[in-house]
Amino acid sequence: MMLFLIELWESVRDFMNTGGIVLYWLALVLCIMWVLMIERYMYVTSAFPKLAKEVVGKWDAREDTTSWYAHRIREAWISQANEQLNARMQLIKTLVAVCPLMGLLGTVTGMVHVFEIMANTGTGNPRLMASGISMATVPTMAGMVAALSGVFFSSRLEAKVKVASHRLVDSMPHH
Amino acid sequence: MKTVLKSVALAAGLMLAAQPVMAAAPQAKTLEQLLQQVQKDRLSDGKINKEREQEFLSERADKQALLSKAKRDLADEQARGKKLEAQFSDNEKTLAELEEKLTLAVGNMGEMFGVVRQVAGDANSRFQTSIISAQYPGRDKEMSELAQSKELPEMPQLEDLWFALQKEMTASGEVVKFPATVTTTSGEKKQMEVTRVGTFNLMNDKEFLVYNAEAGGISELSRQPESYITDSVADYAKNKSGYSALFVDPSRGTILTLMTQKVTLLERYNQGGTVGYIITGVLGLGLLIVLERLFVLGGISAAIRKQLKSDTPSDNNPLGRILKVYENNRNVDVETLELKLDEAILKETPRIERGVAIIKVLAAVAPLLGLLGTVTGMIATFQSITLFGTGDPKIMAGGISTALVTTVLGLVAALPLIFLHSIVYSRSQSLIHLIEEQATGLIAEHAEKESK
Numbered sequence: 001m002m003l004f005l006i007e008l009w010e011s012v013r014d015f016m017n018t019g020g021i022v023l024y025w026l027a028l029v030l031c032i033m034w035v036l037m038i039e040r041y042m043y044v045t046s047a048f049p050k051l052a053k054e055v056v057g058k059w060d061a062r063e064d065t066t067s068w069y070a071h072r073i074r075e076a077w078i079s080q081a082n083e084q085l086n087a088r089m090q091l092i093k094t095l096v097a098v099c100p101l102m103g104l105l106g107t108v109t110g111m112v113h114v115f116e117i118m119a120n121t122g123t124g125n126p127r128l129m130a131s132g133i134s135m136a137t138v139p140t141m142a143g144m145v146a147a148l149s150g151v152f153f154s155s156r157l158e159a160k161v162k163v164a165s166h167r168l169v170d171s172m173p174h175h
Numbered sequence: 176m177k178t179v180l181k182s183v184a185l186a187a188g189l190m191l192a193a194q195p196v197m198a199a200a201p202q203a204k205t206l207e208q209l210l211q212q213v214q215k216d217r218l219s220d221g222k223i224n225k226e227r228e229q230e231f232l233s234e235r236a237d238k239q240a241l242l243s244k245a246k247r248d249l250a251d252e253q254a255r256g257k258k259l260e261a262q263f264s265d266n267e268k269t270l271a272e273l274e275e276k277l278t279l280a281v282g283n284m285g286e287m288f289g290v291v292r293q294v295a296g297d298a299n300s301r302f303q304t305s306i307i308s309a310q311y312p313g314r315d316k317e318m319s320e321l322a323q324s325k326e327l328p329e330m331p332q333l334e335d336l337w338f339a340l341q342k343e344m345t346a347s348g349e350v351v352k353f354p355a356t357v358t359t360t361s362g363e364k365k366q367m368e369v370t371r372v373g374t375f376n377l378m379n380d381k382e383f384l385v386y387n388a389e390a391g392g393i394s395e396l397s398r399q400p401e402s403y404i405t406d407s408v409a410d411y412a413k414n415k416s417g418y419s420a421l422f423v424d425p426s427r428g429t430i431l432t433l434m435t436q437k438v439t440l441l442e443r444y445n446q447g448g449t450v451g452y453i454i455t456g457v458l459g460l461g462l463l464i465v466l467e468r469l470f471v472l473g474g475i476s477a478a479i480r481k482q483l484k485s486d487t488p489s490d491n492n493p494l495g496r497i498l499k500v501y502e503n504n505r506n507v508d509v510e511t512l513e514l515k516l517d518e519a520i521l522k523e524t525p526r527i528e529r530g531v532a533i534i535k536v537l538a539a540v541a542p543l544l545g546l547l548g549t550v551t552g553m554i555a556t557f558q559s560i561t562l563f564g565t566g567d568p569k570i571m572a573g574g575i576s577t578a579l580v581t582t583v584l585g586l587v588a589a590l591p592l593i594f595l596h597s598i599v600y601s602r603s604q605s606l607i608h609l610i611e612e613q614a615t616g617l618i619a620e621h622a623e624k625e626s627k
Binding site: 064068069070072073074075076077078079080082083087088090091093094097098101102104105108109111112115116118119120122123 | 569589
C-alpha cells in the first residue's frame with residue numbers, strides 16, 4: 001500500500017516536472033475549484049434545506065400573505081436565501097474558465113523555452129528542444145482535463161442550485 | 176662534346192709524335208742510295224727481329240711456370256670462394272632468424288610505445304580541461320611532450336605518467352582549499368583562497384568560479400546562478416565543522432557557463448517591448464480599479480451592515496438613503512411609495528456597479544494585446560528572414576521568443592484580472608441584490624412592525 005502510494009507520488013512528480021511551474025498553479029486552481037464545489041454541494045444538499053424550511057415556516061406563520069408589504073418581504077427573504085445559495089458560484093465558474101487559459105499560459109512559456117534553447121544551441125539537438133515541447137503540451141492537456149472535470153460538475157451544481165431556488169419560491173405560496 | 180675534344184687532342188698528339196720520325200729518316204738522294212739504304216735497313220731489322228725472337232724463346236719457360244702458378248692460384252681462390260659462399264648462406268640464415276627476433280621484440284615495444292602515447296594524449300586532454308590543473312598548473316605540457324615525442328619513452332618518463340594519472344585520481348576525490356589568482360569580472364587579477372570540490376567545482380567564499388582551459392586561469396562567472404544555489408556556497412564556506420549541503424555542477428563547469436547565457440526574468444520581460452509595457456499598464460490600471468472597488472464596496476457593505484443594526488437611517492450608505500425616502504414619505508399610498516423607492520434604488524445602483532465592467536474589459540483586452548505583440552513580433556521575425564534568410568535559426572528564434580513573451584504577459588495580466596473581476600462582481604451583485612430586492616422588504620417589515 002505504502003509502496004503503491006510512493007509510486008503514485010513519483011509518477012505525479014514526474015508529470016509535474018515535465019509540465020513546469022504552471023502545472024503547480026493549475027493544481028492549486030483545480031484544488032480550490034473542487035473544494036469550493038464540494039462545499040457548495042454539501043451546502044445545497046444539507047444546510048440549505050434547513051434554511052429553506054425555516055423561511056417557509058416563517059412565511060406560513062404569517063397571517064397576511066397578499067398585501068404589498070407581504071410581497072416585498074417574501075421577495076427579500078427569497079433574495080436572502082438565494083444570496084446564500086449562490087455564494088461563490090461566480091468564483092467556481094471563473095475558476096473553470098481560467099483552467100484552459102492557464103494551460104495556454106503553460107504552452108506559451110514552454111514555447112518560449114523551446115525558442116530560447118534554439119537561440120542558444122541552434123536546431124542541432126532535438127532532444128534539448130523536446131523538454132520544452134513537453135513543457136508546452138503537457139499544461140495544455142492538464143488545463144483541458146481540469147476544465148472538463150470542472151465544467152461537468154459545475155453545471156450540475158448550477159442546475160441543482162437553480163432547482164433549490166425554484167423549489168423555495170414554489171413552497172412559499174400566497175395563502 | 177667531351178669525346179670530340181678528346182679525339183681531337185689525341186690526333187694532335189699523334190701528329191706531333193710522328194713528325195720527328197719522318198724528320199729523322201735521312202733523305203735519300205738517289206735511287207741507288209735508296210736501294211742501299213733499304214738493304215741496310217733490312218739487315219738491321221732482321222738482326223733486331225732475331226734478337227726479339229731469342230728473347231721470346233728464353234722467356235717462354237718462365238711464362239709456363241707463371242701460368243701454372245696462376246692456375247693453382249685460381250683453384251685455390253675458387254675453393255675459398257665456395258667456402259665463403261657456404262658461410263655467406265649460413266650467415267644469411269642466422270641474419271634472417273635474428274631479424275625475425277628483432278621484429279618480435281620491437282613489435283612488443285612499439286605497442287607499448289603506442290599505448291603510452293595514447294594514454295599521455297588522453298591525459299593531456301583531460302588535464303587541460305580538468306579544474307585540478309588550476310591547482311597544479313603545467314601538468315598538461317609534460318603530457319603533451321610525452322604524447323608527441325618520436326622516441327621511445329624513458330623509464331622516468333613512464334613513471335611520471337603513472338604518477339600524474341594517480342595524482343589526478345587522488346585529487347578528484349578531494350575537497351581542498353588553495354590560494355590562486357582569480358580574474359574578476361572587471362578584468363583585474365586578485366589573489367584569493369579558492370575551494371575545489373573534486374573535479375567538479377571551484378568557488379571562493381561566496382561565489383562559483385570557473386576554470387578557463389584555454390586561458391589556463393580561474394575566472395569569476397559573468398553571472399552567478401540563482402541566489403538559492405549561490406547561497407549554498409556561502410553556507411558551505413561559513414561551515415566550520417560537520418556537513419553542509421552544496422550545489423555541485425556534475426558537468427565540471429559546463430552548466431555553470433551555460434547558465435550565464437540564461438535569460439533572467441527581467442530581461443525576458445523587457446523582450447516584450449512596447450506592447451509588453453502597455454500590457455503591464457493595463458494590468459496596473461486594472462489592479463488599481465480593483466483595489467478602489469474593493470475598498471469602496473467594502474466601505475459600503477460595512478456601512479449597510481451598521482445600518483441594518485440601527486433604527487435611524489443615516490445618509491452615508493445606500494440602504495440608509497433608501498430608508499430615508501420611506502421615512503420622508505410615510506403617509507403616501509403604496510404605489511407612490513414604490514415609485515419613490517424604485518427611483519431611489521435606481522439612483523444607488525450605478526454607484527455600486529461602476530468600474531466592474533471596466534475590469535472585465537481590461538481582462539479581455541490583455542490577451543488581445545498579447546496577440547498584437549505576437550503578431551508584431553512575427554512581423555519582425557519575417558523581416559529578419561527577408562534580410563538574412565532562414566539560414567540561422569538563432570536570429571529567428573530571438574524574434575519568435577520576443578513574440579511569445581507578449582502572449583505570456585497578456586495571459587499573466589488577464590488571469591489575475593479575471594479572478595479579481597469575479598470577486599468584485601460577486602460583491603457588487605450581492606450589494607445590488609441587497610438594495611434592489613431586500614431594501615423594500617426591510618421597509619415593509621419595518622412598516623408592519625410599526626403598524627402593529
